[in-house]
Amino acid sequence: QVQLVESGGDLVQPGGSLRISCEASGSTLDSYVISWFRQAPGKEREWISCISVGNGKTYHEDSVMGRFTISGDNAKNTVTLQMNSLQPEDTAVYYCAASQGFVVNFNDYATYNYWGQGTQVTVSS
Secondary structure, eight states: OOEEEEEOOOEEOTTOOEEEEEEEESSOSTTEEEEEEEEOTTSOOEEEEEEETTTTEEEEOGGGTTTEEEEEETTTTEEEEEEOSOOGGGOEEEEEEEEESOOSOTTOGGGOSEEOOOEEEEEOO
16 A cells, blocks of 8 residues: 655746655555646646656646656655646646556546645745
């Protein structure tokens, strides 16, 4: 069983950058798919990015393509999300989630068994 802890959320100005991290314990991540979801107040949880840690394959939701980059560090057992050109609409609580093995519906929150507690990202001037 894997435990996930997010960190790095902060207040940032529009156009700025931020890197958030998801550190795992209890298991190595090389057999997992890790996704980042976000949830803004009054909105549903939204999938934004995922990585198959073992082979490094990544996917991004269209609205963050070219601005956000997901990456994995097996040595640190950590997945990071580098976010550039942040806009107020990116304001949300960001969650990482894990699913072991082969994943088909990687953008469906029901796919994931393990979740972190979330980290707040606020984009405002």
